[in-house]
Amino acid sequence: METAYCLASCRGHEGDITDLAVSYNNVLVASSSNDCIIRVWRLPDGLPISVLRGHTGAVTAIAFSPRPSSLYQLLSSSDDGTCRLWDARNIQVPPQIYVSRPSDSAAGRNSGPSSSNNQQNHQIFCCAFNASGTVFVTGSSDTLARLWNACRSNSDDPEKPNHEIDVLSGHENDVNYVQFSGCTAASRFSTIDISEEENVPKFRNSWFTYDNIVTCSHDGSAIIWIPRSRKSHGKAGRWMRAYHLKVPPPPMPPQPPRGGPRQRILPTPRGVNMIIWSLDNRFVLAAITDCRICVWNAADGSLVHSLAGHTESTYVLDVHPFNPRIAMSAGYDGRTIVWDILEGKPIWIYEISHFKLVDGKFSSDGTSIILSDDVGQLYMLNTGQGEAQQDAKYDQFFLGDYRALIQDTCGNVVDQETHVAPYRRNMQDLLCDSGMIPYEEPYQTMYQKRRLGALGMEWRPSPLKLAVGPDITLDQEFQMLPLADWDGMVDPLPGFIDVMDWEPEIEVQSDNNDSEYNVTGVLCWRG
Numbered sequence: 001m002e003t004a005y006c007l008a009s010c011r012g013h014e015g016d017i018t019d020l021a022v023s024y025n026n027v028l029v030a031s032s033s034n035d036c037i038i039r040v041w042r043l044p045d046g047l048p049i050s051v052l053r054g055h056t057g058a059v060t061a062i063a064f065s066p067r068p069s070s071l072y073q074l075l076s077s078s079d080d081g082t083c084r085l086w087d088a089r090n091i092q093v094p095p096q097i098y099v100s101r102p103s104d105s106a107a108g109r110n111s112g113p114s115s116s117n118n119q120q121n122h123q124i125f126c127c128a129f130n131a132s133g134t135v136f137v138t139g140s141s142d143t144l145a146r147l148w149n150a151c152r153s154n155s156d157d158p159e160k161p162n163h164e165i166d167v168l169s170g171h172e173n174d175v176n177y178v179q180f181s182g183c184t185a186a187s188r189f190s191t192i193d194i195s196e197e198e199n200v201p202k203f204r205n206s207w208f209t210y211d212n213i214v215t216c217s218h219d220g221s222a223i224i225w226i227p228r229s230r231k232s233h234g235k236a237g238r239w240m241r242a243y244h245l246k247v248p249p250p251p252m253p254p255q256p257p258r259g260g261p262r263q264r265i266l267p268t269p270r271g272v273n274m275i276i277w278s279l280d281n282r283f284v285l286a287a288i289t290d291c292r293i294c295v296w297n298a299a300d301g302s303l304v305h306s307l308a309g310h311t312e313s314t315y316v317l318d319v320h321p322f323n324p325r326i327a328m329s330a331g332y333d334g335r336t337i338v339w340d341i342l343e344g345k346p347i348w349i350y351e352i353s354h355f356k357l358v359d360g361k362f363s364s365d366g367t368s369i370i371l372s373d374d375v376g377q378l379y380m381l382n383t384g385q386g387e388a389q390q391d392a393k394y395d396q397f398f399l400g401d402y403r404a405l406i407q408d409t410c411g412n413v414v415d416q417e418t419h420v421a422p423y424r425r426n427m428q429d430l431l432c433d434s435g436m437i438p439y440e441e442p443y444q445t446m447y448q449k450r451r452l453g454a455l456g457m458e459w460r461p462s463p464l465k466l467a468v469g470p471d472i473t474l475d476q477e478f479q480m481l482p483l484a485d486w487d488g489m490v491d492p493l494p495g496f497i498d499v500m501d502w503e504p505e506i507e508v509q510s511d512n513n514d515s516e517y518n519v520t521g522v523l524c525w526r527g
Helices: 422-427 443-454 483-489
Strands: 017-022 028-033 037-042 048-053 059-064 073-078 082-087 096-099 124-129 135-140 144-149 166-169 175-180 213-217 221-227 239-246 272-277 283-288 293-297 303-307 314-319 326-331 335-340 345-351 357-362 368-373 377-383 405-407 413-415 517-524
Touching: 028 059, 037 059, 037 073, 073 124, 082 124, 124 175, 135 175, 135 213, 144 175, 144 213, 166 239, 175 272, 213 272, 221 272, 221 283, 239 293, 272 314, 283 314, 283 326, 314 357, 326 357, 335 357, 335 368, 413 422
Parallel strands: 017 059, 059 124
Antiparallel strands: 017 028, 028 037, 037 048, 059 073, 073 082, 082 096, 124 135, 135 144, 144 166, 175 213, 213 221, 221 239, 272 283, 283 293, 293 303, 314 326, 326 335, 335 345, 357 368, 368 377, 377 517, 405 413
């Protein structure tokens, strides 16, 4: 973040990367793929730690445990209908396997013992831990969300799967996103006394629990679930539905005067793309397929705001790590909007891309927003003027990034050209542009010394004479697009204000060029 230099390139997947997760102590990063494999790497140098194999379908989501005693416990969900809990550091430890009960057993008629090899008739799209890491929730293609015990061990019989502890039924379509309350900032919200704010509804103490759940679906609804008291668990389940949050219809377009031609109103799809809790757990925010952001009061399920600003669907939502009023959305329209969710107004609107924005997040200190688009560009919006990042090149590739790999039966890989692990090659590889042509001196040495210095290493150029330029052995359909041709399409990104210092009287739009936020660069990003 400081220099905007690419520190390392992690290679090994044979399919598209579906999710990334970073351990809570910032030691490991895991990547999942539709090649059914999870790979774990060390931060920040990208040293490969483990290759986790076992799923028979695409791995759809992964998450590290927030429990202090289990920081390297990694949860995964898959299209094969199972979840697994792995030791991310040790492939010798078999994962715990979670399989849903047969349908008749789930209804209360136990059909006897089951096996982890049972074929599941649904896919699991998403998974999430609660704030303590003791329970996790999943969403599936069978319209159900399920709760699972993350602390149960199957060490006595590794082949015996774990079953769900509760089933949440209420949606009519795929459950595509789930989240526990208290997890938007790892339940670290304690810096602002929100009870003293005026015009803010008061909430019952029960709504500050970290075991409330919100689920959403393409059926156009979201549901808030709350835990039952221990005395009322029984057969009724451990969680109950508190509020069914229906997506309201969009505003009606203006109609001509009476007697004139009437405009035909076509049905508008109102599915929910994703949903999150606000930092203080008071609100639920959802990205709707009709381009709106809806905000509900979590205490009574009432709609607070229906926010319009995007012109295409939004799949990126995040809340500021310190300020409970601030949230961010980014969409397929290339637009990023920072919202005041109490007032229901945009603080700033950024037209930053001609391409679809597919991922984004506030930095942990709240001073930056990082975004990526569907053509591999990374946008870094930082405070300050970005002097430290001015030397960063737009294209940042390493010479071996797209060279062929050799893989063994365990999933470990070596570079075919140098016969060393990609990590070893990467530490001495030249920085290149999008055509795989190394940058000239003195920039190359300056960059490598700063990059490797940050990793505690020295720059020693490789004595090998390696091929430069694109790898002609790659199939033509996998050739990289000519990024240089996009230069004319990339407009300078607008500056934006510091949301931590935002006050309501600031106008939404401003021509002030002295903002302490400044866009520092657009970099190539590799999944």
